[in-house]
Amino acid sequence: MKKLCMLLLVALIPMVAFGCSAKPTLQLLNWGEYINPEMVSAFEDEYDVRVNITIAESNELMEEKIVNDTANFDVVIPSDYMIEKLWDEGYLQKIDLTKLTQYNQANFVTGISTILGEMFTDNDDVDNPYSISIPYFWGVFGIMYNKSLEGLEAYIQEEQWAAIFEPEPTGMFPRALKVAMYDVPRFAYSASLLYADQVGLIDDENALNVYSAEYLELSEDILSQRTYDQWATDMVKKDIEAGLRDLGFVYVGDFFDTFLILTEDATTAEEALALTDHIGIIVPDSTIAFYDGMVIPADAENVDLAHQFIDFFLRPEVAYENSGIVGYTPCLEAVIQMIKNGTEGDVIRAAMASNPNLPFNPSDAPVFGGKPLVAFSDDITSEIIAMTVRVKTN
Amino acid sequence: MGVRKKEPGRITLFFRRPDVEKVVGSIANLLKYAFFAFFMLLMYLPIFVIAIQSFNQSTGLIYQFNGFTFEHWMNVLTFDLDSSLAKAITTTLLVAVLATAISTVLGTLVAIGIHSLPKKKRQGMVFLNQVPILNADIITGISLMFVFKIVAELIPGVFGIPSLLVAHVFFCMPYVVLSILPKLAELDENLYDAALDLYCKPSAGIVKVIIPAIMPGILTGMLIAFTMSIDDFLISFFNAGQVNNLSIYIYGGYNRRLAPEVYAYNTILSTVIILGLVAMYVVSAAKKRAALKHDLRHA
Amino acid sequence: MNIKKLGKLALPYLVWMLVLVGIPLVMIFILSFMNTDGVSFVGATWTTAAWEKMFSFADPTNLKILGDTFLYALIATVICFLIGYPMAYIVARSPFSNKFVILILTIIPMWSNSLLRNVALKNILSETNILDNLLSRIGLSFSIAFANQDQATFISIIIGLVLTYLPFMILPIYTVIEKIDESLLEASMDLGANRVRTFAKVTFPLSMKGVTTGIIMVFLPCFSGFAIQKLLSSGTVYVLGSLIEANFIHDINFVSMLSIVILILIFGSMMIVAKVDKEGATLV
Numbered sequence: 001m002k003k004l005c006m007l008l009l010v011a012l013i014p015m016v017a018f019g020c021s022a023k024p025t026l027q028l029l030n031w032g033e034y035i036n037p038e039m040v041s042a043f044e045d046e047y048d049v050r051v052n053i054t055i056a057e058s059n060e061l062m063e064e065k066i067v068n069d070t071a072n073f074d075v076v077i078p079s080d081y082m083i084e085k086l087w088d089e090g091y092l093q094k095i096d097l098t099k100l101t102q103y104n105q106a107n108f109v110t111g112i113s114t115i116l117g118e119m120f121t122d123n124d125d126v127d128n129p130y131s132i133s134i135p136y137f138w139g140v141f142g143i144m145y146n147k148s149l150e151g152l153e154a155y156i157q158e159e160q161w162a163a164i165f166e167p168e169p170t171g172m173f174p175r176a177l178k179v180a181m182y183d184v185p186r187f188a189y190s191a192s193l194l195y196a197d198q199v200g201l202i203d204d205e206n207a208l209n210v211y212s213a214e215y216l217e218l219s220e221d222i223l224s225q226r227t228y229d230q231w232a233t234d235m236v237k238k239d240i241e242a243g244l245r246d247l248g249f250v251y252v253g254d255f256f257d258t259f260l261i262l263t264e265d266a267t268t269a270e271e272a273l274a275l276t277d278h279i280g281i282i283v284p285d286s287t288i289a290f291y292d293g294m295v296i297p298a299d300a301e302n303v304d305l306a307h308q309f310i311d312f313f314l315r316p317e318v319a320y321e322n323s324g325i326v327g328y329t330p331c332l333e334a335v336i337q338m339i340k341n342g343t344e345g346d347v348i349r350a351a352m353a354s355n356p357n358l359p360f361n362p363s364d365a366p367v368f369g370g371k372p373l374v375a376f377s378d379d380i381t382s383e384i385i386a387m388t389v390r391v392k393t394n
Numbered sequence: 395m396g397v398r399k400k401e402p403g404r405i406t407l408f409f410r411r412p413d414v415e416k417v418v419g420s421i422a423n424l425l426k427y428a429f430f431a432f433f434m435l436l437m438y439l440p441i442f443v444i445a446i447q448s449f450n451q452s453t454g455l456i457y458q459f460n461g462f463t464f465e466h467w468m469n470v471l472t473f474d475l476d477s478s479l480a481k482a483i484t485t486t487l488l489v490a491v492l493a494t495a496i497s498t499v500l501g502t503l504v505a506i507g508i509h510s511l512p513k514k515k516r517q518g519m520v521f522l523n524q525v526p527i528l529n530a531d532i533i534t535g536i537s538l539m540f541v542f543k544i545v546a547e548l549i550p551g552v553f554g555i556p557s558l559l560v561a562h563v564f565f566c567m568p569y570v571v572l573s574i575l576p577k578l579a580e581l582d583e584n585l586y587d588a589a590l591d592l593y594c595k596p597s598a599g600i601v602k603v604i605i606p607a608i609m610p611g612i613l614t615g616m617l618i619a620f621t622m623s624i625d626d627f628l629i630s631f632f633n634a635g636q637v638n639n640l641s642i643y644i645y646g647g648y649n650r651r652l653a654p655e656v657y658a659y660n661t662i663l664s665t666v667i668i669l670g671l672v673a674m675y676v677v678s679a680a681k682k683r684a685a686l687k688h689d690l691r692h693a
Numbered sequence: 694m695n696i697k698k699l700g701k702l703a704l705p706y707l708v709w710m711l712v713l714v715g716i717p718l719v720m721i722f723i724l725s726f727m728n729t730d731g732v733s734f735v736g737a738t739w740t741t742a743a744w745e746k747m748f749s750f751a752d753p754t755n756l757k758i759l760g761d762t763f764l765y766a767l768i769a770t771v772i773c774f775l776i777g778y779p780m781a782y783i784v785a786r787s788p789f790s791n792k793f794v795i796l797i798l799t800i801i802p803m804w805s806n807s808l809l810r811n812v813a814l815k816n817i818l819s820e821t822n823i824l825d826n827l828l829s830r831i832g833l834s835f836s837i838a839f840a841n842q843d844q845a846t847f848i849s850i851i852i853g854l855v856l857t858y859l860p861f862m863i864l865p866i867y868t869v870i871e872k873i874d875e876s877l878l879e880a881s882m883d884l885g886a887n888r889v890r891t892f893a894k895v896t897f898p899l900s901m902k903g904v905t906t907g908i909i910m911v912f913l914p915c916f917s918g919f920a921i922q923k924l925l926s927s928g929t930v931y932v933l934g935s936l937i938e939a940n941f942i943h944d945i946n947f948v949s950m951l952s953i954v955i956l957i958l959i960f961g962s963m964m965i966v967a968k969v970d971k972e973g974a975t976l977v
Contacts, residue, residue: 027636031646031647031649031650032642032643032644032645032646032647032648032649032650032652033646033647033650033651033652033653034647034650037476037477037478052636053478053638054634054635054636054637054638055478055638055642055643055646055647056631056646057631057642057645057646060942061631063942064632064942067731068539068543068632069543070539070542070543070546070553070557070632070633070635071553071554071635071636073636180927183928185939228929229842229927229929230927230928230929231927231928231929232927232928233649234648234649235812235815235924235927238455238456238457239819239927241455241457242455242457242458242819242821243821244457244819244820244821257454257650257651258454258455261452261454261455261651262455264451264452264460265451265460265461325651326650327650327651378730378731378942378943378944379943379944381943382940382943382944382947385939385940385943385944386746386754389754389755389758389931389936389939390752390754392928392929392930392931393754393757393758393761393931394754394757426779426783427783427787429779429780429783430779430780430783430784433776433780433859434780434798434799436856437799437802437856437859437860438802439813439814439817439856440802440805440809440810440811440813440814440817440856441801441802441805441810441813443813443814443816443817443823443824444805444809444810444813446823446824446827447809447813447823450823456812456816456823457816457819457821457822457823457826458823458826459823459826459827500706503702504702504703504705504706506699506702507699507700507701507702507703507704507706508700508703508706509696509699510696510697510698510699510700510702510703511700511703512697512700515700519703519706519707521960521963522707522710522711522714522715523710524909524913524959524960524963525710525714525718525956526714527909527910527913527914528913528916528917528955528956528959529917529952529955529956530917530933530934530937530938530951530952530955532937532938532941532948533717533721533937533948533949533952536732536941537713537714537717537720537721538713538717540717540720540732541712541713541716541717564713567706569910572865572906572909572910573864573865573868573906575902575906576865576868576869576902576903576905576906577868577869577872579902580869580872580902583696586696587696596698596699600699610793610867610868610871610872611868613793614864614865614867614868617797617800617864618800618861618864618910620804621800621803621804621860624804625803625804625805625806625807627807627808640806641806641807641808644806644808644809645808648808656806656809657809660805660806660809661805663804663805664801664802664804664805667801667804668798668801671794671797671798671801672794674791674794675789675790675791675794675795678790678791678794679790679791682790682791683790
């Protein structure tokens with residue numbers, strides 16, 4: 001027993017030592033596996049500080065951490081609608097853009113400018129959305145599919161959202177399609193309204209950000225048109241790749257992630273394309289767009305350090321290394337060019353980013369039809385949740 | 395007992411022949427152990443899959459084996475881990491061991507206390523004890539967070555390992571209590587009385603008489619407590635402050651590219667424990683056999 | 694009876710539980726009758742909206758979910774009992790010199806992360822799976838075929854719940870069977886009872902307390918959990934736990950109501966058992 005106590009004591013000492021390190025510590029609240037640890041170490045070395053990363057699984061859990069104030073954070077990386085919500089509720093402070101040596105609005109891709117242009121439009125005290133958040137990664141939503149079923153690709157290209165929401169004509173495919181829906185009620189609601197606008201059930205291209213009893217009923221009818229074999233987020237890409245589902249509503253980053261996993265051993269562009277020729281992604285003409293941005297909470301303790309951290313991740317070479325681990329589309333034009341050009345001999349990512357069939361930079365499309373979601377109130381959100389519960393259960 | 399005696403029939407007589415009985419007995423034995431082994435194997439199926447993934451070159455797409463590698467194992471064995479992962483593993487193990495130790499000791503005393511209460515009070519306590527087991531983790535997590543927020547007003551710096559530890563003790567203890575109560579019910583209370591009559595202090599009476607008698611219950615409770623602690627996600631999330639445990643790490647990164655080392659870590663943990671148990675079994679079996687021989691020789 | 698004096702050991706636990714369980718419980722109860730913004734009472738109003746959302750016959754969705762949850766938990770518990778009792782019995786009556794080690798082996802799988810375990814189960818139960826992928830290299834195949842999607846969902850969930858919570862049934866039953874006095878069994882046999890009768894009249898009644906504990910430990914997490922049900926049904930099945938999970942950020946009042954409903958249902962049924970069973974033999 002005594003030995004056991006000693007053992008525990010020995011185990012405790014390093015934990016305590018962790019806590020009282022003399023260096024200033026930047027507290028980062030981030031999604032898991034969403035930053036390159038080598039770049040974090042590089043930052044620690046350059047500024048002689050420590051970075052402690054706390055992990056949250058979703059925007060809502062990040063919100064809980066910030067709102068409940070059980071810990072202070074210096075930098076947080078939530079998504080657009082959550083940034084707007086946190087700002088409106090007074091949990092964020094403005095970023096001093098003059099402290100960012102790397103910041104230049106013109107350096108961001110056009111898609112980012114479009115999305116941020118639609119943020120804070122009805123908020124007078126925000127004249128520049130970049131002073132609230134600095135974009136980190138971004139993307140749009142689309143339809144991922146498995147090409148093994150003949151004719152499916154052409155069908156989705158033709159039907160767009162209808163491929164997800166309408167039952168396919170009987171006899172078109174040898175068996176019933178197996179379809180996956182994104183399991184975030186708000187996304188399912190907005191996508192169903194994009195479909196309604198596409199097929200002319202309504203004439204409202206901003207419907208994805210509108211809530212009314214009428215739209216809720218419409219959305220419920222649309223989601224009930226067919227039975228979904230899967231309601232999930234993280235499993236959809238894996239199941240489509242394995243052929244367990246034929247198509248699904250996903251975030252395009254999920255597709256690129258799958259692409260990079262499949263091509264881990266590939267050495268040439270041709271090989272990479274051959275390894276991934278069974279999966280595809282199509283982005284409908286109008287879709288949901290989003291970005292994750294670095295923000296500084298109002299109660300941050302190391303505000304200057306937070307600015308230095310954000311500035312560090314705006315450096316093109318750092319952002320490039322970071323995107324190598326994360327795999328999603330970076331926000332800086334220069335970084336996208338580096339990937340397309342195969343900097344450091346990375347022919348695989350070059351093949352992926354410069355493939356005209358793949359929406360690596362969605363703003364390369366002739367018309368960029370991505371719109372960010374605005375935050376709905378809790379009452380509205382719970383109505384939408386209840387609607388999807390009805391759809392699934394009945 | 396109103397057991398009717400009737401003349402055994404021919405079939406019964408056939409099965410009562412010693413040679414037949416022996417064959418039937420060994421077949422029954424075989425079936426029994428086959429039954430046990432079959433379900434044991436099924437319970438280990440997910441663990442086999444995790445073990446397979448720990449040797450899989452790429453774990454991003456879960457349905458395929460892309461080639462054998464020992465790299466993930468090496469990274470865990472040489473502690474060549476991303477520091478967040480290393481810290482998460484340390485936190486998980488530290489909290490699980492401490493929470494199990496504390497909740498087992500306290501839970502045992504509490505169970506003895508509850509058992510000694512009059513029936514009505516006892517039932518009330520048992521119901522109260524069941525609440526944390528029954529409550530959704532989220533409810534327990536949020537409730538505890540509010541209590542800790544009040545405490546944090548008085549003692550800053552509560553959120554982190556301290557709050558995590560108290561939260562784990564909180565939800566582990568009910569399982570310990572629940573595991574021990576049935577053993578207490580079959581305890582012969584005269585033994586404890588006898589011990590006190592022989593001038594044992596109550597504390598000595600508990601340690602020397604009651605605890606040995608309820609040991610299997612304590613061990614069961616300890617096992618379940620450790621099991622609940624090592625795998626908790628939601629309660630930990632709300633009460634961890636700026637600390638991550640392994641569950642927070644895995645849930646947070648699963649959607650992207652979860653470090654394959656977590657598969658290796660989980661496999662190594664189970665393998666080490668299983669090997670340890672097998673070794674323990676062999677040693678204890680050998681000891682028993684030696685003791686038996688010793689007894690025979692001196693009989 | 695000196696042991697009765699030990700009741701004071703329970704007192705600190707009562708205080709601890711009242712603070713950490715009692716106070717939050719009262720708050721949850723109050724919240725379930727209010728309309729609040731999160732957990733702050735600023736600008737809150739009294740309403741029974743949350744309860745109406747649950748017990749509305751116009752929209753029986755939530756009641757159906759309650760029924761489904763109960764059904765899955767009940768079936769899983771019954772199967773756990775049917776498998777777990779014999780397993781505990783086999784170990785207890787086996788000649789192994791250290792039986793407890795065997796039992797610890799049953800719980801080791803739970804020490805691996807639950808998300809990884811559940812994904813692994815989903816993996817095996819899928820048409821395309823990693824075992825098949827490996828076995829196909831040596832000309833074998835492994836795949837569980839289901840008649841249709843509904844059947845696949847139902848069976849997968851039950852398999853997931855049973856394989857996960859089986860140890861919680863085996864362990865408490867084992868701890869009581871192991872101590873049953875062999876001489877009682879011999880006495881019964883001597884009196885002419887056969888094995889089946891001895892088991893039914895002696896062993897089983899004596900192991901009732903372990904069975905109750907096992908049933909509680911399996912049924913409660915099956916009833917209030919959601920991760921296994923969600924993952925193994927590919928998100929197509931909703932249970933009470935998923936309702937709580939989906940709503941807890943946006944509608945704390947609804948979630949509070951759900952927790953109260955769960956508590957009332959479980960404790961209600963426990964009270965009934967306690968009333969029916971006068972001697973209190975099953976409920977500790």
